[in-house]
Amino acid sequence: MHWKVFALCIVPICIVFISLCLGSTGFLSLSDLFRYTYAALAHCLGQDVTMQDTNMETILWQVRLPRVLLTFMVGAALAVAGGVLQAVFRNPIVDPFSLGISSGAAFGAALSMLISLIPLNLSAFMFGIIAVLITYLVSRGGTRGSLVTMVLAGMIISGVFTAFLTVLQYLSDPYKLQAIVQWTMGNLHTASWHKVQQAIFPITLGLTIIIAFRWKLNLLSLGEQEALAVGVNPKIIKLIMVGAATMITASSVAAVGMISLFGLIVPHISRMVFGPSNSIGVLANVSIGGSFLLVIDNFSRTLLPFEIPIGVFTMMLGTPLFIYLMRKNAINWNG
Amino acid sequence: MQAIELKDIIFSYGKELVLDKLCASFYKGEMGVVLGRNGSGKSTLFHILTGIQRDYGGTLRVNGHDRRRIQKGSKDSLRIGFMNQFHQTTFPFSVFDVVLTGRASFSRFGPSKADRDQVRAVLESFGLLPYKDKPYTELSGGERQLVLLCRVLVQDPDIILLDEPTNHLDLHYQIAVLDNLKKLVDNGKTVICIMHDPNLAFQYGDRFFVMGDGKLRSLDSTTNDHKREVLEQAYQVDLQSVVVQDKLVLIPKSKLSM
Incomplete structure (x- = not known):
């Protein structure tokens, strides 16, 4: 177990360094990267160490570093959000996407891009919350909500918000239309320090809350009555967890758009490696989620002469997993 | 001292009256047993x-406090643990992790070492320590039930409510569970069990009730013959009574002529 925990810390750091070396303007060797890092650190301390290639320096600090940081944050956020939602709703096939949070947040973000009444982050969060609330209420209405109804409700709500988004796209001018369309496919290439600044606060806050209460996810995933049975009111902790998960999802969507199914894939990988307990699972989701999205992004940047939108990549990876889970009967349909 | 006092409890599903002005008292440091036929309203009473289940009429007091007003999760509140009949889970948590969740009301964040020790001790007392790393989802129905019981006990509840704690269990574990409950009762805990087997009930219980017509009928301070008659009526079966070591044993008679 110890080497696994060790790997959780080391692997992301290595992948961050490798990702910094890759890019369309050329590959850096690790030793070059360290020289640039050294120069930058020296610069911060007031010493002037001049590098030969100032272009590369700019690309490294203004293009690659913010992109790598943002990608890691978003990957960690989506993976953790997926893991939390799977635990809270006791359902291994839910994720921010299938519960409608992503679509709701994307609509909110697009709306704010079109009519800037409220800040983009806030608008994305609000509509993300609205979407997950409607999903929850629809699936609970009438008879006792089963897991199937929840996924179906999520699909419908997701569809409704996608439809609204289409209306917005129809109404917007070509420039904004292009931005919105790129959004829906995931657009990590627009990463900037500004976006990092916008996303870092809500994502760090949400992750901190979830990490602090992560053990209680085990309790929640046994069911509401089992929580009451040992004297815990599950409602409050459920609310905190779903709220935090929605916040980090919405912030991710606001920063880089929709990255479909990523939040579904990673928790399964974490469980395969570290077992089902959320005590370690949440931390694993941070590490694996961040690293894995960086790896996928590295492929999408370098595989072809042009960039493949990352949302396309994750959808292609997620679909077979979803089908596998359905076939394997890993889903407890009645709980 | 009264641990639980039920007064004029009324409950209905739609138009069907399930509990009709039910009155009963359960006392502290005793094992109270509720017998009765399937569908007689035992589980409804248990949920109340x-x-x-909060939509009932009448008053239910626990240690003198209105049940509806007892806050869950507050540290100084009375701890009431219960075990349901059915439970399934999606994720293959280890037995240890499942039992550990029973300590959730004790800590704001993660479990402490004391919590883990407590879990170990409870698992040990049922001989389940070798199972601690086994996935809960791979256990048999009876083993799961034991694990859930451990989970309830690990929170050290003052009052323990159990809905058929011995179904699914083989004879060995039935006795293990009831012995453990008896020990808890001897240590001052209050246990209320819904049970199917009157003989096990008479062997371990202190106070007996039979559910029927939406009411609880007390079997205390009655003669053995009277107990037999009440149970014959409740279960609609002829019973033969034997007394073994001061305990009443009822043997059902087949309705076929043999």
Whole structure:
């Protein structure tokens, strides 16, 4: 177990360094990267160490570093959000996407891009919350909500918000239309320090809350009555967890758009490696989620002469997993 | 001292009256047993006692406090643990992790070493320590039930409510469970069990009730013959009574002529 925990810390750091070396303007060797890092650190301390290639320096600090940081944050956020939602709703096939949070947040973000009444982050969060609330209420209405109804409700709500988004796209001018369309496919290439600044606060806050209460996810995933049975009111902790998960999802969507199914894939990988307990699972989701999205992004940047939108990549990876889970009967349909 | 006092409890599903002005008292440091036929309203009563079902009429007091007003999760509140009949889970948590969740009301964040020790001790007392790393989802129905019981006990509850704690269990574990409950009762805990087997009930219980017509009928301070008659009526079966070591044993008679 110890080497696994060790790997959780080391692997992301290595992948961050490798990702910094890759890019369309050329590959850096690790030793070059360290020289640039050294120069930058020296610069911060007031010493002037001049590098030969100032272009590369700019690309490294203004293009690659913010992109790598943002990608890691978003990957960690989506993976953790997926893991939390799977635990809270006791359902291994839910994720921010299938519960409608992503679509709701994307609509909110697009709306704010079109009519800037409220800040983009806030608008994305609000509509993300609205979407997950409607999903929850629809699936609970009438008879006792089963897991199937929840996924179906999520699909419908997701569809409704996608439809609204289409209306917005129809109404917007070509420039904004292009931005919105790129959004829906995931657009990590627009990463900037500004976006990092916008996303870092809500994502760090949400992750901190979830990490602090992560053990209680085990309790929640046994069911509401089992929580009451040992004297815990599950409602409050459920609310905190779903709220935090929605916040980090919405912030991710606001920063880089929709990255479909990523939040579904990673928790399964974490469980395969570290077992089902959320005590370690949440931390694993941070590490694996961040690293894995960086790896996928590295492929999408370098595989072809042009960039493949990352949302396309994750959808292609997620679909077979979803089908596998359905076939394997890993889903407890009645709980 | 009264641990639980039920007064004029009324409950209905739609138009069907399930509990009709039910009155009963359960006392502290005793094992109270509720017998009765399937569908007689035992589980409904259980859900009212546990606080899951709140839409009832009448008053239910636990240690003198209105049940509806007892806050869950506050540290100084009375701890009421209960175990449901059915449970399934999606994720293959280890036995240890499942039992550990029973300590959730004790810590704001993660479990402490003391919590883990407590879990170990409870698992040990049922001989389940070798199972601690086994996935809960791979256990048999009876083993799961034991694990859930451990989970309830690990929170050290003052009042323990159990809905058929011995179904699914083989004879060995039935006795293990009831012995453990008896020990808890001897240590001052209050246990209320819904049970199917009157003989096991008479062997371990202190106070007996039979559910029927929406009411609880007390079997205390009655003669053995009277107990037999009440149970014959409740279960619609002829019974033969034997007394073994001061305990009443009832043997059902087949309705076929043999």
